[in-house]
Amino acid sequence: MGWLRRLMGDPLPDGFPGTLEADEHALAAAAVAGGGHVVVTALGLWVPSESGARRIGWHLISKAAWTADLLAITEADETGTAGDAVLLTDRDPVRYSLPSPGKVPLMIRQRVDGSIRSRHRQELDGGAVWFVQRKVPGRDGVVLQVRADPGVDATLVEDIARDAGAKLANPGS
Numbered sequence: 001m002g003w004l005r006r007l008m009g010d011p012l013p014d015g016f017p018g019t020l021e022a023d024e025h026a027l028a029a030a031a032v033a034g035g036g037h038v039v040v041t042a043l044g045l046w047v048p049s050e051s052g053a054r055r056i057g058w059h060l061i062s063k064a065a066w067t068a069d070l071l072a073i074t075e076a077d078e079t080g081t082a083g084d085a086v087l088l089t090d091r092d093p094v095r096y097s098l099p100s101p102g103k104v105p106l107m108i109r110q111r112v113d114g115s116i117r118s119r120h121r122q123e124l125d126g127g128a129v130w131f132v133q134r135k136v137p138g139r140d141g142v143v144l145q146v147r148a149d150p151g152v153d154a155t156l157v158e159d160i161a162r163d164a165g166a167k168l169a170n171p172g173s
Contacts, residue, residue: 013037017052021138030104033097038071040107043137047073047096058115059134062090062147066105071096076147082158084165085131088147117142122160126151131164144168 012026016037020026028040036048044055056075063074072095076088098104117133127149133142146161148154 012039016046018046018055028103028107030098030101033069033099038096038098038104040104040111042111045073045108045111047094057137058111059136059143059145060088061108061112062088063093064105064108064112065093066101066109069097069099069101071098071101071105071108076145080158082146082165083162084169085144085146085161087158087161088145090147124148124152124156126153128152129157129160131161133168 011029012020013029013031016026016029016039018039020041021043024041024043026039026041029037031037032048036053037046038048039046039053041055044057045061046053046055056073060076060078061073062076063072065072072093074093075091077091078086079089080087115134115137117135119130119132122129122131129146129148129152132145132147134145135142144161144165146157146164148157
C-alpha cells in the first residue's frame with residue numbers, strides 16, 4: 001500500500017505513527033534528524049512527540065522560522081476567552097533539524113500565512129498585544145485570537161479583547 005500511496009502523490013512516510021482524519025492527506029513531509037517526521041496537511045503540521053506524532057492546527061502556530069536546516073515552531077495554547085475572542089499564550093519555540101526539507105518550509109509558510117485574515121499590533125504599557133483573525137482548519141468562519149507579550153496587564157488585555165470581539169461580531173455598534 002505504501003508504494004501505491006507514493007505513486008498517487010501522498011507523501012505520508014511509511015510507518016507514520018499519527019492518525020489522520022478520514023479526509024486529511026499529507027501534502028509534504030520531511031524526516032527529522034534523530035527520528036520522526038514533520039508532515040504538512042490541510043489541517044495542520046504533524047510533529048514528533050512522546051506518543052509518536054501530534055498535529056498542531058495552523059491557527060495555533062504563532063511563528064514558523066527556517067534557518068539553515070532548522071525549523072523553529074512557536075506554538076500557542078488557548079488559555080481562555082474574553083467574549084468572542086480567544087486568548088493565546090505562546091510556548092517556547094521547538095526546533096526540528098530537517099536535513100532534506102523539500103517543500104516543507106514553503107508549505108508551512110503558505111499554510112500559516114493563509115490562515116491569517118487580518119492582524120493588528122497594539123502597543124500597551126509593558127509590551128504589545130497582537131489581534132489576529134484566523135481561519136481554523138475544518139471550521140467555517142474566523143476566530144479572533146489575542147496574544148499579549150509577557151508582562152502586559154492581563155485584565156486590560158481581556159477588556160480590550162472582549163470589546164474587539166464584540167465590535168467584530170456587530171460591526172455597526
